[in-house]
Amino acid sequence: MVPVTAADASRETPLGVIASQPSLAPSAGPGTDGAHTDGARTDGVRTDGGPADGAPADGGPLAVAAPGVPPVSVPPAAVVPGGSATADEDALSALLALLGADLEACNRAIVARMDSPVRLIPQLAAHLVAAGGKRLRPMLTLACARLCGYPPGEAPAGAPGDTPEDGTGAAGLRHVHLAACVEFIHTATLLHDDVVDESRLRRGQASANAVFGNKASVLVGDFLFARAFQLMVEDGSLRVLAILSQAAATIAEGEVLQLATQNDLGTPEDRYLDVIRGKTAALFAAACEVGAVVAARPAAEEAALADFGMNLGIAFQLVDDALDYAADQVLLGKTVGDDFREGKITLPVLLANAAGDAAERSFWQRTIEASEQTEADLDTALALMSRHGAIAATLDRAGSYAAAAQAALGMFPDTPLRRALAGVCDYTVRRAR
Amino acid sequence: MVPVTAADASRETPLGVIASQPSLAPSAGPGTDGAHTDGARTDGVRTDGGPADGAPADGGPLAVAAPGVPPVSVPPAAVVPGGSATADEDALSALLALLGADLEACNRAIVARMDSPVRLIPQLAAHLVAAGGKRLRPMLTLACARLCGYPPGEAPAGAPGDTPEDGTGAAGLRHVHLAACVEFIHTATLLHDDVVDESRLRRGQASANAVFGNKASVLVGDFLFARAFQLMVEDGSLRVLAILSQAAATIAEGEVLQLATQNDLGTPEDRYLDVIRGKTAALFAAACEVGAVVAARPAAEEAALADFGMNLGIAFQLVDDALDYAADQVLLGKTVGDDFREGKITLPVLLANAAGDAAERSFWQRTIEASEQTEADLDTALALMSRHGAIAATLDRAGSYAAAAQAALGMFPDTPLRRALAGVCDYTVRRAR
Numbered sequence: 001m002v003p004v005t006a007a008d009a010s011r012e013t014p015l016g017v018i019a020s021q022p023s024l025a026p027s028a029g030p031g032t033d034g035a036h037t038d039g040a041r042t043d044g045v046r047t048d049g050g051p052a053d054g055a056p057a058d059g060g061p062l063a064v065a066a067p068g069v070p071p072v073s074v075p076p077a078a079v080v081p082g083g084s085a086t087a088d089e090d091a092l093s094a095l096l097a098l099l100g101a102d103l104e105a106c107n108r109a110i111v112a113r114m115d116s117p118v119r120l121i122p123q124l125a126a127h128l129v130a131a132g133g134k135r136l137r138p139m140l141t142l143a144c145a146r147l148c149g150y151p152p153g154e155a156p157a158g159a160p161g162d163t164p165e166d167g168t169g170a171a172g173l174r175h176v177h178l179a180a181c182v183e184f185i186h187t188a189t190l191l192h193d194d195v196v197d198e199s200r201l202r203r204g205q206a207s208a209n210a211v212f213g214n215k216a217s218v219l220v221g222d223f224l225f226a227r228a229f230q231l232m233v234e235d236g237s238l239r240v241l242a243i244l245s246q247a248a249a250t251i252a253e254g255e256v257l258q259l260a261t262q263n264d265l266g267t268p269e270d271r272y273l274d275v276i277r278g279k280t281a282a283l284f285a286a287a288c289e290v291g292a293v294v295a296a297r298p299a300a301e302e303a304a305l306a307d308f309g310m311n312l313g314i315a316f317q318l319v320d321d322a323l324d325y326a327a328d329q330v331l332l333g334k335t336v337g338d339d340f341r342e343g344k345i346t347l348p349v350l351l352a353n354a355a356g357d358a359a360e361r362s363f364w365q366r367t368i369e370a371s372e373q374t375e376a377d378l379d380t381a382l383a384l385m386s387r388h389g390a391i392a393a394t395l396d397r398a399g400s401y402a403a404a405a406q407a408a409l410g411m412f413p414d415t416p417l418r419r420a421l422a423g424v425c426d427y428t429v430r431r432a433r
Numbered sequence: 434m435v436p437v438t439a440a441d442a443s444r445e446t447p448l449g450v451i452a453s454q455p456s457l458a459p460s461a462g463p464g465t466d467g468a469h470t471d472g473a474r475t476d477g478v479r480t481d482g483g484p485a486d487g488a489p490a491d492g493g494p495l496a497v498a499a500p501g502v503p504p505v506s507v508p509p510a511a512v513v514p515g516g517s518a519t520a521d522e523d524a525l526s527a528l529l530a531l532l533g534a535d536l537e538a539c540n541r542a543i544v545a546r547m548d549s550p551v552r553l554i555p556q557l558a559a560h561l562v563a564a565g566g567k568r569l570r571p572m573l574t575l576a577c578a579r580l581c582g583y584p585p586g587e588a589p590a591g592a593p594g595d596t597p598e599d600g601t602g603a604a605g606l607r608h609v610h611l612a613a614c615v616e617f618i619h620t621a622t623l624l625h626d627d628v629v630d631e632s633r634l635r636r637g638q639a640s641a642n643a644v645f646g647n648k649a650s651v652l653v654g655d656f657l658f659a660r661a662f663q664l665m666v667e668d669g670s671l672r673v674l675a676i677l678s679q680a681a682a683t684i685a686e687g688e689v690l691q692l693a694t695q696n697d698l699g700t701p702e703d704r705y706l707d708v709i710r711g712k713t714a715a716l717f718a719a720a721c722e723v724g725a726v727v728a729a730r731p732a733a734e735e736a737a738l739a740d741f742g743m744n745l746g747i748a749f750q751l752v753d754d755a756l757d758y759a760a761d762q763v764l765l766g767k768t769v770g771d772d773f774r775e776g777k778i779t780l781p782v783l784l785a786n787a788a789g790d791a792a793e794r795s796f797w798q799r800t801i802e803a804s805e806q807t808e809a810d811l812d813t814a815l816a817l818m819s820r821h822g823a824i825a826a827t828l829d830r831a832g833s834y835a836a837a838a839q840a841a842l843g844m845f846p847d848t849p850l851r852r853a854l855a856g857v858c859d860y861t862v863r864r865a866r
Contacts, residue, residue, distance in 0.1 A: 118690045192655060196648040215629040215692055218651055222625060223685035225655070229662055229678040236671060245662040252656035257551045259648055 091423030095139055098417050102142040102176055103135065109180040113227055124212050124220045128187060136424075137186050137287045138179035140312075144291025144305045145175035147417050152295075174294040177231055178240060182287045184228035185244065189251055189283075191221035196255070197342060240290050247286035254278015263343040263369050265353050265361075272345060273314070276321075281313025288312075304408050311405035312425055318398035319432045321346035322391050325382055326432065337378040343368050347397065348390040352381075355388035395432055402429045524856030528572055531850050535575040535609055536568065542613040546660055557645050557653045561620060569857075570619050570720045571612035573745075577724025577738045578608035580850050585728075607727040610664055611673060615720045617661035618677065622684055622716075624654035629688070630775060673723050680719035687711015696776040696802050698786050698794075705778060706747070709754075714746025721745075737841050744838035745858055751831035752865045754779035755824050758815055759865065770811040776801050780830065781823040785814075788821035828865055835862045 096103065114125040151172035193199070194207045195214045201207055209217040225248070232241050258275045261267040288309030292302040324339040325348050339346055345368070353364040363380065367373050385391050402425040412418050529536065547558040578584075584605035626632070627640045628647045634640055642650040658681070665674050691708045694700040721742030725735040757772040758781050772779055778801070786797040796813065800806050818824050835858040845851050 116686055116689075118686045118693065120689050120693045121686065189655075192651050196651055214647075216689065218625050218629055219685055219688045219692060222622075222658070223682060223689065225658060226678060226681035226685055229674070230682055233671060233674045233678050238666060238669060238671070241662070241666045241674065245659060245666050248659035249656060249663055252652055252659055253549055253551045253554065255652045256549075256553050256649065256656065259652060260551065260553045 091420065091427035092134060092136075092139075094416075094423055095143060095420040098420055099139055099142045099146070102146070102179075103139060105173065105176045106135070106138050106142065106179045106183070109177055109231075110183055113180060113184070113231060114224070116223065120212070120216060121220055121223055124208055124216055127208055127211055135183065137283060138183045140284065140287045140309060140421075141179040141182050141291050142175055143417060143421055144288045144309075145178075145294050146291075147412055147415070147421070148292045148295030148297045148301060148305075150175055150291070150295035174235055174237075175291060177235055178290050178294065179287075181228045181231040181235075181244065182283065182290075184224045184231065185248055185251075186283060188221040188224040188228065189255075189279075191217045191224070193255070195221075196259070197338075199338075237293065239293050243286050243289050243293065247282045250278050250282040252278075254280075254282065258344070261345045263371060264345060265349070265364055265369055267345045267350065269347070269350055272347060272350060275345075276314055276317040277310070280317040280320075281310045284313030284316070285309035301411065304411050308405050308408035308421070311401045311408065312428060315398040315401035315405065315425065316428050318347060318394055318401065319429060322348055322394040322398070323432050324348075325385055326391050337381070340367070340378055340381055341373065343371050347394045348385050349381075351390040351393050352385045352388050355390070356384060360384055395429065398432075399429050402426065524853065524860035525567060525569070525572075527849075527856055528576060528853040531853055532572055532575045532579070535579070535612075536572060538606065538609045539568070539571050539575065539612045539616070542610055542664075543616055546613060546617070546664060547657070549656065553645070553649060554653055554656055557641055557649055560641055560644060568616065570716060571616045573717065573720045573742060573854075574612040574615050574724050575608055576850060576854055577721045577742075578611075578727050579724075580845055580848070580854070581725050581728030581730045581734060581738075583608055583724070583728035607668055607670075608724060610668055611723050611727065612720075614661045614664040614668075614677065615716065615723075617657045617664065618681055618684075619716060621654040621657040621661065622688075622712075624650045624657070626688070628654075629692070630771075632771075670726065672726050676719050676722050676726065680715045683711050683715040687713070687715065691777070694778045696804060697778060698782070698797055698802055700778045700783065702780070702783060705780060705783060708778075709747055709750040710743070713750040713753075714743045717746030717749065718742035734844065737844050741838050741841035741854070744834045744841065745861060748831040748834035748838065748858065749861050751780060751827055751834065752862055755781055755827040755831070756865050757781075758818055759824050770814070773800070773811055773814055774806065776804050780827045781818050782814075784823040784826050785818045785821050788823070789817060793817055828862060831862050831865075835859065 115122050151174075153172070190202075191208055194202065194209045195217050198209075199207045200210045208220075212220075228244070229241075232244055254275050254277065257271070258279055261271060261275060285306045286309070289302055289306040292305045321339065324336065324346065326336075338344075340349075349364065349368060353361055353368075356364065363377075363384070367377050367381065405425045406422045409418050409422060548555050584607075586605070623635075624641055627635065627642045628650050631642075632640045633643045641653075645653075662674075662678070665677055687708050687710065690704070691712055694704060694708060718739045719742070722735055722739040725738045754772065757769065757779065759769075771777075773782075782797065782801060786794055786801075789797065796810075796817070800810050800814065838858045839855045842851050842854060
């Protein structure tokens, strides 16, 4: 891959050309549910590689990137506990239906706070808006806050009472603003990831760095990161600030560790897990934990939700890493084998290499460690993984983490919302089967 | 310039080679003043282009990058008010002598908090340590806190009393930790700047991106930024968090605006000033303001110190922009004309273009707007600037901002520390004369 220099980018896409940017105003979506205002979405891109976005298993309305396509409205009653095959396909839809107004408010906050007098910032943001996205992480914050009975006046019947927390954020909307903050951290990470990975595509569209250049992606990522902290400061809870600033540091450590393990087949599985815990699961965990914090729940519930998010995030990344060797490019919106070409150390590679004979290990050394690859090598890699069941084993591992995530929800009342979150765990794994 | 891909970087400088990294422990410097522990320094790099570092006008011990060279110890008595030519050459030394123990503690905090189990992070940090640096921004935080009588028990005779602030940081050391935090934000910005500018040199040494690759620079920058916020959260003051998170967002906006104005000779002077206010002066202002905040001073003093920092920062960047067309490469530790080659819009260019005739404007359009340059063009640019006095006019402008910065100190008692800060204003401009 050829890195884009700023000079290249400015020649390819002079900034003036972007004048036809999509409106940043949160225009009402075509559906009846206010949460489906696609125009207000900005993520469209993911920290973890991308497979699920746009895949049919996404199912729900949030997967509909093209404006004008009516979203499917799934009433909460359609969600059944446990996670049967029919139910988990609609898991995100079910969650969305339960969080509709909250997510709409979150989308408005995202659009409002991405603005800046420096036009290139909303321009680049608009590119992300146009790319669509499913807002999984902010939905986790919203759902966990609601699961804990926040805001107190609107708690579901039977939910425990609420006590004031140290935050000073807008009454009843703290979860909304913190969900936006989580999405900003996620989006900043994505922008920097695409620069680091030299990605040209996200969700099947040109990535921000491909359109605007690496320079703009680095700097707008910095802006969004700073803006995330401003949102947290406005919320006013030092607990929330501690959780999310720790998560931000852990994400960066995970990304650096991934860089350090690149091309190194000697990477132990534990270190690979450290990478995905850092680069992906830490933000899932923090997104969930702050939901409990705004509701001022006991430490055990905070810990349970952090645990839920951490396990869900690990499962999510394991599935992503499996899909990079298993899914159709059209479904993924990206090229199959990106990880392979980059020499990224993921579990499918580690498992196939460990199970291989001398000739196979020599293949992996040449392709992954020495980065010497021919056109036919990806097919060989897929065949070797299939021979040793490396993808299936990775997905089994993901299933264990998803089950652990579901188990962490056990201390909460059995409500439609808890069932929807459990459904997301099933969906996370089943999207790859 | 050719961007360094991660693959290139790992081939050029395998991480294992960095094993001979300088010790991260704050080893005692060769001088008698504890503040001169060069081994503990990590900035060595600047957000704003670099000219002053290593230039003889730096004078004081902090300019001594090479270990083993004894620093010059300048007692406070050597500082005279006002800023005569002899005094301002020693301005940084004078400030350093007054802040010795504080700066030493700050250096220890920087080294301790740059550590991470992910080895590449302290490795890259060690590279910055080895590059040396004068720690101007953290010194401003330390000096402004002391100027405001923080910590209360150690206030100079005659300084007003102190009241508790909302922070929960370590008693008497809040200014030290916040100074470290300011330096982390600065260093993160530098790392990303060098990626954006495709710089190969900082202070005459290979820049971090040249050694470790753009990827590591982006990600370690993210880590340092997150770590800065963790330090602020530990301090516990929401006021401090608000000031520094706002500054971080403003810095990013300034950098993006600079990118947007690149190659555009139609950039109004006001917009150029917005760029340098954002990319440089905002952090100077915040660094100074938080000094007043930890001392719990009245709003007028906070505002005066923010004003001082903002004006000093603008002066500093104006001088940097002048030096890019005026100084010797050996003195700068970088190539003269970097801004010219990048098509950066700075005041010397705007002034020369505005004063030029048709042929001259056509020269600027070709070289700056169209980026079509030959070897001889830099000399022509220098000659045109000289003809129209563009450098002198830029430095005059810097002088006005430096004077405004000095004036902002007027409400504080006339102490050696205030005089040293006034001396820094003079030094900032005179280093270029």
